[in-house]
Amino acid sequence: MTKVEAVVIRERVETVIDAVEAETGHVGVTVVEAIGHGRQRGVTHEYRGRVFESRFLPKALLTFIVEDALVRPVVAAIADAARSGHESGDGIIWTTRVENVTHNRTGLPLAEVEVA
Amino acid sequence: MTKVEAVVIRERVETVIDAVEAETGHVGVTVVEAIGHGRQRGVTHEYRGRVFESRFLPKALLTFIVEDALVRPVVAAIADAARSGHESGDGIIWTTRVENVTHNRTGLPLAEVEVA
């Protein structure tokens, strides 16, 4: 199977997951709160007289383990749903092939559970 | 070497790591707090008169970088230890080959450090 990882702005987490489920039928995701730095400039902070830049902005990192066949539609759904219309900061997506995808409760390969 | 990633319920983090160390001898893990959504239904929330579903439940994401030879026993140990006996939510495991595994303190490939 394939792991699709996406960095998105936090406000979009549920939109993105909705879109994946609605457009590909894939269910299953793990979300981690992250902070990111990219083309987008960070925040100018002021604290007790110090003015300084922080390059970080709040993001979320989503991990989907999907059937290989679903990779393209899932990536498309994410990219589409993650687009906020703001000038910057919408994040990126990447994918990797993964092996031994095991389902803890049953001990079976996840694929078989999915169909089950 | 190979990266073994596992999503487990938070209460099981130490059990899983204990099991891996006890059954495979592998030491070394990085843990991230995550929230997950899968076959398991989420929580019904009520807040100031709004009743709504949250699809997310607290989980933890474990990352082990292991010798290729250890992949199968590590996956088995995790799946075994992660099984809570509850009806749902025990999570999944997947693995990926990784390159250039470097040990920061020594700058050596991790494998050599492991043996050291």
Add this chain to the structure above:
Amino acid sequence: MTKVEAVVIRERVETVIDAVEAETGHVGVTVVEAIGHGRQRGVTHEYRGRVFESRFLPKALLTFIVEDALVRPVVAAIADAARSGHESGDGIIWTTRVENVTHNRTGLPLAEVEVA
């Protein structure tokens, strides 16, 4: 492209990112707070009369999606910058090939955006 993941001590997060940008020109990283367990022993805790070991120490997990050509210098820069001079706990680095690296805002492959 390639994903470079690094576990480093939290105090070093900005040093490492500075070093990568300064030495390879790569810009773009996602950071997640993590806790880790490795060769380094953990902390001895005492709470209300219970003395016990926690194997975990605060770390940060950095993810860089980089051009394949940059992998070696990025890894070198990270390992170099992550080295604290302490006796333990500096963490590790690993890399993986990734596909379909997509840029959400534009929907283009990230590589093209990078050059843009």
Add this chain to the structure above:
Amino acid sequence: MKTADLIIAVNTVWVVLAAVLVMFMQAGFAFLEAGLTRMKNAAHIAGKNVLIFGVCSIVYWAVGFGIAFGDGNSIVGTSGFFPSTDEFLSIGAAPFSFFASIPGAAGYLFEVVFAGVSLAIVWGAMAERAKLWVYFAFGTFFTVLYSVVSHWIWHAGGWLFSLGMQDFAGSTVVHYQGALAALAGALLLGPRIGKFGHDGRANPIPGHNMPYAVLGTLILWFGWFGFNPGSTLGVVTGENIGYFAYVALTTNVAAAAGALGGIAAAWLVLRKPDVSMMLNGVIAALVAITAASGFVAPWAAVVIGAVAGSIAVVGVLWVERIGIDDPIGAVAVHGMAGVWGTLATGLFAVPALAANLATGSGGLFYTGSFHQLGVQALGLVTVGAFTFSLSFGALWTMKRLWGIRVEEHVETAGLDVAEHGMWGYPEFYIPVPGGYGTESHSHLLGPGHRHEPVPEPVSEAQPEAA
């Protein structure tokens, strides 16, 4: 020393300490509101209470106190502006002859903290989206507005007081007024981004810290023992020695009934014993008993509190249903419960107690007469019209001229970082617990990695600064 002087001294001890308890309610509002809003706005929401109490204290000293309690006519006080030391030290003399048994300074202290409470209520409904300067501008405006109405109802010469309106400690003056301005603000600001979906359905925006909300509520309960009992303004009330103890009792049983009423209503209506609703129930009960505390029997206080507790639950739902975004529930908890409390006094006022307080007459329940209820209603209507229209007008004008709501990106990023420059909880957004500089320094200590200095931050401001 004459006994009469000693009585004044004792009155002053009581009134000043009561005022201090009420002042602490600012911390209660700060934490109630911070707890019921989001992390990204926590510093702003908590900090604004310090700001507005500052604005209020200065404005009230300059003009508000004179308008409210300076000698004047039935509409407004016309003396006692920027009072002098002597005017504050004198007792029962012009311009503050209203305060016959405490020094003017004690009067100021006790009344300014009430103004501060009313002002704190205003911002609850405007939370998480108002521009910072609005706190200064509207805070000043409202303090004056508030002073006028308090003159009507509390000053011996005020026209509503003369009609016999009963508002012991300010269900109408303090809470209802604050809620009216809060409503105006919520209407003019509009809902927070994401509060209502495209289909108009309300989305929950959970507050980030329930323990804060609990602390805030308990501080408010604590402070209310200054709020209501202190309003006796002395230790002897008519025939009764230590009457304020009785007022404290009605306050406490009402608040307790409000907690139970609130959680019960939530359990029935929402099917969950919602903690935040129980807290709202307590506050609504305290708001309702505020007008009644000196006039009613203990059993009536329990009834008033329990009813107010359920009003809070249903009211919060209803305000949201009609499309108003009131993050703290100020309109329901202070407005509706304030109306209920004011009317309930007209229902349950014990004739003997009203006579002893020489304010109005007995309530419907005892006298069978609608007179007192009518007076209470009249007060609500006139104050409602006056305060709502002027507040709405002022905010509408500000909105038209300069805009009162922050830009979308500011609201999304959060007021803490966007307006004040720093998160309320920086370590949740910045991965360097040792501070930004730690790594650029600490690795000098060890034989660690050396790299080019971090680019000089844009801190050119300082040289001139120091």
Add this chain to the structure above:
Amino acid sequence: MKTADLIIAVNTVWVVLAAVLVMFMQAGFAFLEAGLTRMKNAAHIAGKNVLIFGVCSIVYWAVGFGIAFGDGNSIVGTSGFFPSTDEFLSIGAAPFSFFASIPGAAGYLFEVVFAGVSLAIVWGAMAERAKLWVYFAFGTFFTVLYSVVSHWIWHAGGWLFSLGMQDFAGSTVVHYQGALAALAGALLLGPRIGKFGHDGRANPIPGHNMPYAVLGTLILWFGWFGFNPGSTLGVVTGENIGYFAYVALTTNVAAAAGALGGIAAAWLVLRKPDVSMMLNGVIAALVAITAASGFVAPWAAVVIGAVAGSIAVVGVLWVERIGIDDPIGAVAVHGMAGVWGTLATGLFAVPALAANLATGSGGLFYTGSFHQLGVQALGLVTVGAFTFSLSFGALWTMKRLWGIRVEEHVETAGLDVAEHGMWGYPEFYIPVPGGYGTESHSHLLGPGHRHEPVPEPVSEAQPEAA
């Protein structure tokens, strides 16, 4: 105005303000307990103090106050139930002739907050696993139980008071009693999941917020200045004018000694200056000095406090060792220290002070007589038997009939989300700081992605609700 009346007025000021300080101790317990328990239960643990103080205030008004301080026999008060306005306003008259120099209302206020403290202690040991309805049921039961014992020891006609038992502000009445019920609850509930390993070894379950625990402790210290000094019930005590100041002094030096005793004991015994143990030391010292504060010399207060501080440390360890899971340490801190304080009074009571208070006689240390110590011990034994057996019986019955412990999945998920519907800190469990709805709305503003509306949440409750 007669001086006698003025004295009553001054007494009332003092007693009411002392009561208000004690009421605020609810916030102290809320934060001490929330801080020493887990994040997933934070809203529940903090919020329950509002709930139980609500229950207690109503029950105590209805029957508790009459049982405790109504005129009656040596076992129980038999009048003053659902007291009327007049009964609360009268001074030194039936049914509350016990309160000779303050109005009955002041008496209620001062005594109800003590009942609330005793009840707050109960839940400390039952934290993180009791069902919500138990708070209502056992809270009511315990308030009555508490009232009976307080009649024995504090009412002029009570049988233990007549024997000369010295419990100035309630080491036995308030703290020991609360701890007895807490112990019964902890035994019947059993330990939290995971507290003891399969080998029976105790596992630490760290509290989630030490600053909360510090705030709670400082609020308790603050409130204790109402608790002990207020128990003079007046500003003149026998021969001594302003005796309550002396009581405040012994209270303060004892608490200070408890902080040092607690941290020292922790440093020695546990090899770490455990912050939570220092806090427990302060509270244990305050508990111990509660009985003694009016009877002992300053040096004795220091001794009592320091010993209590170490009792807290060793006691917490010991309770855990015998397999009882007491998350807050209520049994050790309120129970053992309460016993110590009650006995210590029998050791260190200064004859002159006892005489001035007209309560019991001098302690062993001064008189060489074991009499007072014996009386104190008798009180502890009888109260222990009475309160423990009835509390255990009541909880045992509830457990048998309906069960008092939440299901395992509720305990694991946390009471906040499972019982109340929402986390105490939602943003740590839900990744959308903008609220659930933010995305379904905000992307309408930009030229963003559109998707099918989120499925209607199960909120059919509302329409009927509003």
Add this chain to the structure above:
Amino acid sequence: MKTADLIIAVNTVWVVLAAVLVMFMQAGFAFLEAGLTRMKNAAHIAGKNVLIFGVCSIVYWAVGFGIAFGDGNSIVGTSGFFPSTDEFLSIGAAPFSFFASIPGAAGYLFEVVFAGVSLAIVWGAMAERAKLWVYFAFGTFFTVLYSVVSHWIWHAGGWLFSLGMQDFAGSTVVHYQGALAALAGALLLGPRIGKFGHDGRANPIPGHNMPYAVLGTLILWFGWFGFNPGSTLGVVTGENIGYFAYVALTTNVAAAAGALGGIAAAWLVLRKPDVSMMLNGVIAALVAITAASGFVAPWAAVVIGAVAGSIAVVGVLWVERIGIDDPIGAVAVHGMAGVWGTLATGLFAVPALAANLATGSGGLFYTGSFHQLGVQALGLVTVGAFTFSLSFGALWTMKRLWGIRVEEHVETAGLDVAEHGMWGYPEFYIPVPGGYGTESHSHLLGPGHRHEPVPEPVSEAQPEAA
């Protein structure tokens, strides 16, 4: 009962309650300081206030109170050490004849909380890097030092008081002195790791919780109503009945002006309405008005407060610029504002008020004479020399002999886990919300996985312990 006795009783009520408000300021400092420092030190920073108030209370009871207010000479009190019960109960008699209208016990209570505030200030500048034992050692030393200076300025026989120095509630005695020791400590400890980059540029180290800082500030504002008004030590001051109400008024308007001055200065100088700077402004204003509160007109209080608010902003910047790491801003907020307040009294003291207080004369502004200003300056210089040199000497000696700063790895890991054994917020560092043991137990319940028991933790300490 004689009226004279009743006046004493009323004075005692006032002074004791004022003392209680001041005692609560420990919670204010605990949260202000915890909020402005890092998560990894939160339990330590908050908890240390309990510790040092404990040390201070014992030392002050033993010797401090005698040195400060015992009968003696113009330099130091020479009686009243380890005072007896009778000495604490007597009024206006040796050894505490200074307290003519309250019992000695009330005197102790009111003065010890002031010593505690001064001591709390010290640690603000030493936060996040001092060794734990230093709190005990220097805390004891400073309490004695403080007592000597308070004898000079406050005791009727003190040499600075005799010269007519005006320091109503201790801008110099409490705040300036605390800041002097804080400065010595900050200099000897050196900056925290990472505070200054290799290029010497200061790096910001954001405090971890702004709402805590707001709560702390509001608690301080609340407590200050005991601090300044309580310093009348009675309810009648010369000619004026309830003069303390006037003192409370000047205190409040000054604090309000400080909030506005602070946020305005921050907005202008730093281009951001920095919340923490507004809070510092409030505290600086309260510090400044402390000396002046009894002597100045309301308008002057506003001026003093507003100026102090901007001093806080500029002062914090300046202290950092000269390379001192003062995490809380104690040197600027308590030191510079304390100097300003002391001098401002010499500028704005109203002759009539000074006469009524029988302390010094009118200020420059009214009299055109530099006399009072000169006296104030003399006091600042002598106290500055005395307290700074002795504090520096004591800390320097401790540093030389045993070291006063924690090891680098302790500072990096954080004081909570490294010194006290547990994080302030364990769940942010440990991924098992159910507690360490949960999994080793709970999976016994289900048909889950079984594995070899977790290795026995190093808990051999306990057996002996219990």
